[in-house]
Amino acid sequence: MTARRLRRVDTQLISAEASLDFLRENRGRVATQTADAAQRPTDRHPGRAGTGTLAFAGTDNMLPLPEEIDTTPPCAYRLTAAQSGEARRTLALQGATSRPSGSGRLVPLGQPARSVFPLLLDERAINHVVEGDACRLLTRSLETCHRQNAL
Numbered sequence: 001m002t003a004r005r006l007r008r009v010d011t012q013l014i015s016a017e018a019s020l021d022f023l024r025e026n027r028g029r030v031a032t033q034t035a036d037a038a039q040r041p042t043d044r045h046p047g048r049a050g051t052g053t054l055a056f057a058g059t060d061n062m063l064p065l066p067e068e069i070d071t072t073p074p075c076a077y078r079l080t081a082a083q084s085g086e087a088r089r090t091l092a093l094q095g096a097t098s099r100p101s102g103s104g105r106l107v108p109l110g111q112p113a114r115s116v117f118p119l120l121l122d123e124r125a126i127n128h129v130v131e132g133d134a135c136r137l138l139t140r141s142l143e144t145c146h147r148q149n150a151l
Contacts, residue, residue, distance in 0.1 A: 033061055054115055056124045070118070076108040077121040077132035087129045090120055107132070 023030060054073040058064030079087060084098070084105040091098070094113045098105040109117055119125045121132035 036063065052114075054118050056118065056122070057126070070124075072136075073118065074109065074122075074134035074136050076106050076135040077117060078102075078104060078106050078135055079121070079130060079132045080104045083130040083132060087120065087132075090129050091117075094120070106135070 052073075054070045055064040055068055056070070057068035078101055079098075081104050091107065094116050096107055096111060096113065096117065098107045100106075107117055107121065111117070119127070120129045122128060122134060123131040
């Protein structure tokens with residue numbers, strides 16, 4: 001074997017051993033987090049009709065608090081022309097599509113990256129790019145957005 005192949009094999013062996021060491025040392029935490037995963041809000045069919053809960057906090061190893069979860073999330077976010085310009089690049093990196101809406105744009109949540117859009121466009125998100133208008137009800141054409149009074 002060449003030195004390069006041996007080095008690659010050594011690297012893989014070290015990685016496998018480190019993974020096993022981690023599991024041995026953290027067996028209880030790993031088991032708890034794995035069991036808790038069933039409680040985390042998820043959308044088993046991402047982007048399908050913009051359904052499912054959205055979380056504005058939490059991480060892989062920490063569940064969000066109940067007040068950090070939106071169980072009736074918006075269908076879309078309406079952005080002004082200025083907001084659209086400010087968020088355009090970030091949304092494009094996420095593969096977002098939007099539609100014209102008045103003088104601005106409408107970003108429907110029925111897209112594969114739907115759980116990311118609120119983190120970028122909602123005022124409740126800690127690091128939002130812009131504060132879009134959360135739309136709860138949309139007409140069939142998605143051109144007109146009606147904001148519900150109670151968020």
